[in-house]
Amino acid sequence: MKKEFNSNNYTKGIWKKLLFIFICSLLIRVLFILTLNNSIDVWGDWWDELGWKLASGKGFWVENPYFPGGQKFYSWRTPGFPFFLAIIYKIFGHNYLAAKIGLAIISSFTCILIYFLLREFFNSKISFIGSFLYSIYPSSIFWTGYLAPETLETFLLVLFSIFLIKGKNKKSDTFILLSGIFLGIAVLTRSLFFIFLPLIFFYFLIEFKRKGILKFIFLFLGCFLVITPWVLRNYKIHKKLVLTSTEGGIVCYIANNEKSLSQPSGYWNPPPPFFEKFNGMSEVEIDHKLYELALNFILSHPKEYLKLVWDRFIRYWRFFPHTFSGPGENYKKYHVILGFITFAPIIILSFIGFFITLKNLKKYLWIYFGILGWSLPTILLFKTVIRYREPIIPYLMVLLLSIFKNVEK
Numbered sequence: 001m002k003k004e005f006n007s008n009n010y011t012k013g014i015w016k017k018l019l020f021i022f023i024c025s026l027l028i029r030v031l032f033i034l035t036l037n038n039s040i041d042v043w044g045d046w047w048d049e050l051g052w053k054l055a056s057g058k059g060f061w062v063e064n065p066y067f068p069g070g071q072k073f074y075s076w077r078t079p080g081f082p083f084f085l086a087i088i089y090k091i092f093g094h095n096y097l098a099a100k101i102g103l104a105i106i107s108s109f110t111c112i113l114i115y116f117l118l119r120e121f122f123n124s125k126i127s128f129i130g131s132f133l134y135s136i137y138p139s140s141i142f143w144t145g146y147l148a149p150e151t152l153e154t155f156l157l158v159l160f161s162i163f164l165i166k167g168k169n170k171k172s173d174t175f176i177l178l179s180g181i182f183l184g185i186a187v188l189t190r191s192l193f194f195i196f197l198p199l200i201f202f203y204f205l206i207e208f209k210r211k212g213i214l215k216f217i218f219l220f221l222g223c224f225l226v227i228t229p230w231v232l233r234n235y236k237i238h239k240k241l242v243l244t245s246t247e248g249g250i251v252c253y254i255a256n257n258e259k260s261l262s263q264p265s266g267y268w269n270p271p272p273p274f275f276e277k278f279n280g281m282s283e284v285e286i287d288h289k290l291y292e293l294a295l296n297f298i299l300s301h302p303k304e305y306l307k308l309v310w311d312r313f314i315r316y317w318r319f320f321p322h323t324f325s326g327p328g329e330n331y332k333k334y335h336v337i338l339g340f341i342t343f344a345p346i347i348i349l350s351f352i353g354f355f356i357t358l359k360n361l362k363k364y365l366w367i368y369f370g371i372l373g374w375s376l377p378t379i380l381l382f383k384t385v386i387r388y389r390e391p392i393i394p395y396l397m398v399l400l401l402s403i404f405k406n407v408e409k
Contacts, residue, residue, distance in 0.1 A: 180222025
């Protein structure tokens with residue numbers, strides 16, 4: 001009886017600490033948001049527009065991004081983040097402050113989820129340290145103040161990962177199915193999550209041998225059930241298969257052409273006359289054509305392409321943001337300094353942690369796969385900005401905290 005009582009007290013103690021972290025995280029984020037001008041959306045990147053159209057019953061479409069007055073685009077963005085905004089706008093009206101506080105709540109829940117992710121690798125003490133560190137991590141605070149999907153992507157990546165790793169550790173098909181469901185939601189939030197499917201297949205083969213195929217089917221089923229309504233909706237509109245969005249082609253092309261390397265940003269945005277060659281093509285056809293142009297450049301200019309890949313690798317893992325790439329305006333000098341103080345230790349220590357965890361490679365295998373799967377496609381094919389790595393910061397923290405585990409021993 002005494003043992004059960006102590007166990008209950010221990011569990012209550014954990015939830016009290018997590019509640020404290022949640023409240024502190026939310027307070028910090030809301031206070032930051034209140035320092036901003038919340039009467040405008042400085043992002044201007046279709047997310048808010050689509051969210052409000054959904055909330056006001058106008059459908060999911062944007063004006064043609066290539067030809068003024070041209071046919072509307074119905075699959076230009078993935079629907080996950082706009083639907084998140086639409087739920088808030090439906091309740092509070094077209095209110096940017098409410099949307100940002102919604103992001104602050106999501107980010108604060110992410111701090112709690114990080115504790116449970118870390119518990120799959122470390123003891124409670126180290127996991128609380130990681131949860132607390134993320135609660136004060138400046139970049140996670142910063143992105144709650146802007147209507148961009150990074151905060152939601154991070155939340156979904158951690159949530160999906162918890163069930164994936166728990167499913168592996170406990171050999172639970174239920175957890176694996178839930179992991180697939182959350183992965184499906186994540187895919188509809190950012191297309192890049194699709195790359196995790198083949199990685200999970202190989203991961204399950206390594207972990208479960210032949211049974212891994214069945215485990216993967218459970219996960220794929222959960223993912224398939226979530227994304228199917230969106231795919232069917234797209235097929236009804238375009239009469240062609242569109243799994244997520246039609247924006248990938250332009251993002252790939254602007255990063256892979258003969259003018260990208262000379263740009264300070266590392267990518268080249270073509271002027272309007274460039275798109276005249278696509279006049280008369282459908283939304284899907286333009287997307288495919290831009291992918292084709294990018295691939296032709298890669299195959300015909302291998303040396304330039306490798307230079308671009310190296311440039312993107314450096315941009316992806318740099319210790320501080322470029323001053324010209326801030327949302328709405330350039331980053332300030334203090335953003336750069338704070339970025340360096342924050343990013344440099346995380347990247348350096350997680351790099352050290354990578355070599356430490358190699359001694360127990362199978363335990364950390366999905367962390368390696370996750371970091372590789374999230375970063376490599378962007379570096380190889382798409383334009384690269386520092387915020388794109390934000391969702392894998394919790395993965396880097398797993399590697400970072402392995403150092404403390406090593407010291408503790």
